[in-house]
Amino acid sequence: MGLFDRFKGLKAAHSAAKSCGDDPFAIRMDEVLSPTEAMIEGRHTILAGTNNYLGLTFEQSCVDASAEAVRTHGTGTTGSRVANGSYAGHKALEDSVAEFFGRKHAMVFTTGYQANLGIIATLAGPQDYLIIDSDSHASIYDATRLSSATVLRFKHNDPDDLDRRLSKLGNEAVNKVIVVEGIYSMRGDIAPLAEFAAVKRKHGAYLVVDEAHSMGVMGDTGRGAAEFYGVEGDVDFVVGTFSKSLGAIGGYCVSDHPEFDILRVACRPYMFTASLPPSIVASVAASLEVMKARPALRDDLWANVNQLYGTLQRRGFVLGPHKSPVVAVHLPDPATAIQVWHELLLAGVYVNLTLPPATPNNVALLRCSVCAAHTSEQLAIVADRLTEIAERHGVIGGTMRMAAAG
Amino acid sequence: MEVAESGTFERVVEVLRPFRKNEAPIERGSDLADDLRLDSLAVMDLMMELEERFDITIPLNAVPEIRTVGDLADFVAKQKAEG
Numbered sequence: 001m002g003l004f005d006r007f008k009g010l011k012a013a014h015s016a017a018k019s020c021g022d023d024p025f026a027i028r029m030d031e032v033l034s035p036t037e038a039m040i041e042g043r044h045t046i047l048a049g050t051n052n053y054l055g056l057t058f059e060q061s062c063v064d065a066s067a068e069a070v071r072t073h074g075t076g077t078t079g080s081r082v083a084n085g086s087y088a089g090h091k092a093l094e095d096s097v098a099e100f101f102g103r104k105h106a107m108v109f110t111t112g113y114q115a116n117l118g119i120i121a122t123l124a125g126p127q128d129y130l131i132i133d134s135d136s137h138a139s140i141y142d143a144t145r146l147s148s149a150t151v152l153r154f155k156h157n158d159p160d161d162l163d164r165r166l167s168k169l170g171n172e173a174v175n176k177v178i179v180v181e182g183i184y185s186m187r188g189d190i191a192p193l194a195e196f197a198a199v200k201r202k203h204g205a206y207l208v209v210d211e212a213h214s215m216g217v218m219g220d221t222g223r224g225a226a227e228f229y230g231v232e233g234d235v236d237f238v239v240g241t242f243s244k245s246l247g248a249i250g251g252y253c254v255s256d257h258p259e260f261d262i263l264r265v266a267c268r269p270y271m272f273t274a275s276l277p278p279s280i281v282a283s284v285a286a287s288l289e290v291m292k293a294r295p296a297l298r299d300d301l302w303a304n305v306n307q308l309y310g311t312l313q314r315r316g317f318v319l320g321p322h323k324s325p326v327v328a329v330h331l332p333d334p335a336t337a338i339q340v341w342h343e344l345l346l347a348g349v350y351v352n353l354t355l356p357p358a359t360p361n362n363v364a365l366l367r368c369s370v371c372a373a374h375t376s377e378q379l380a381i382v383a384d385r386l387t388e389i390a391e392r393h394g395v396i397g398g399t400m401r402m403a404a405a406g
Numbered sequence: 407m408e409v410a411e412s413g414t415f416e417r418v419v420e421v422l423r424p425f426r427k428n429e430a431p432i433e434r435g436s437d438l439a440d441d442l443r444l445d446s447l448a449v450m451d452l453m454m455e456l457e458e459r460f461d462i463t464i465p466l467n468a469v470p471e472i473r474t475v476g477d478l479a480d481f482v483a484k485q486k487a488e489g
Contacts, residue, residue: 150465356447357445
């Protein structure tokens with residue numbers, strides 16, 4: 001039995017994906033020209049698969065702050081916050097993030113993945129229950145493996161199912177920690193947080209909301225899905241990332257829990273990794289200010305969402321159930337999805353190819369992410385080229401090959 | 407571990423059948439991954455289906471211990487007994 005024998009199935013699936021002529025999981029952007037354009041294999045390409053929702057990656061104030069920080073404070077911290085010390089910038093960023101969310105406490109992590117891994121794994125102990133949505137992101141599933149809690153799943157976006165599962169636990173005096181996401185990353189669907197909040201209250205559970213894809217996107221001030229639904233008071237812990245709307249990398253957790261700070265010396269993915277470098281801390285602090293100062297970015301984003309989602313819907317594509325900056329185009333099978341993805345790339349449009357098992361319900365998706373900085377012309381090109389290629393493959397128009405998907 | 411009553415075993419097999427990725431016979435000793443070719447995602451979906459059909463709870467933590475159809479039926483029977 002060889003060391004990698006168990007990856008045989010994975011290798012076969014990867015080979016099938018690569019057979020189109022490009023590796024969908026190893027695309028190289030030789031030059032990134034703007035938040036919405038890059039050179040890929042010598043072609044000028046429109047980027048519609050970046051998660052760069054507000055288009056802040058080239059924002060002048062953020063670039064300047066980052067460049068200034070690297071000159072002043074050096075290239076890296078070379079150690080963990082706990083073992084090797086924090087920089088003033090880390091603490092200042094935590095204060096800014098806490099203030100933005102109107103919370104007492106904030107902790108900053110080196111990645112969003114680690115924020116979920118660390119917070120979720122550490123919150124629930126051996127006697128407790130972690131109850132997660134079945135469509136949860138890999139970072140949440142991985143957190144359950146690091147955790148010592150008993151882990152239950154409920155049906156995706158189904159508060160009634162969550163209620164049933166919590167009811168089965170009875171009135172045991174144990175902690176129950178529910179984990180949901182504001183916007184789900186693969187299909188772009190939005191959690192019914194008001195209903196989840198009601199279930200949480202009924203059972204005296206804790207609620208963790210991952211706002212990775214909804215921060216900067218939803219809510220009057222961009223605090224995410226909980227703000228949009230007016231249930232921030234029911235959310236005990238918000239986790240999220242700096243790698244999407246804020247255009248850099250890093251993660252955070254905010255909370256009003258009075259004992260929150262003990263997590264700093266209990267949460268292993270926080271303690272045993274090097275902290276964010278000064279350049280990133282500075283750019284995130286700057287982009288947070290830009291996001292607060294320019295709510296119109298959110299209006300631009302949603303106008304773009306309406307254009308792309310609306311156009312594709314009118315043309316007969318099967319899309320994710322909600323309008324959001326993640327526009328998930330359903331394809332009938334992985335082979336067709338791979339072909340359409342590749343022809344779209346050759347036509348100068350980059351989107352994400354997502355295949356099972358990363359997708360729920362075994363669907364094959366072309367995952368488009370919309371940016372506030374996309375022009376109307378760019379999105380028209382994305383929709384037109386996708387339509388033309390999909391028609392050629394019989395995905396839309398003529399006889400629909402699509403079975404009822406997800 | 408107690409042995410599942412035959413009725414439970416039959417019902418588990420019935421739920422399991424559409425999840426396998428080949429036509430291999432489903433027996434007590436059949437390995438879910440090696441013999442029936444269920445990938446990790448299919449196993450998760452199967453567990454959710456069993457939770458629904460039998461009105462039981464199957465914690466994710468228990469899943470790695472369940473390797474064969476017999477393990478699965480025994481676990482379902484145990485959870486049913488515990489209500």
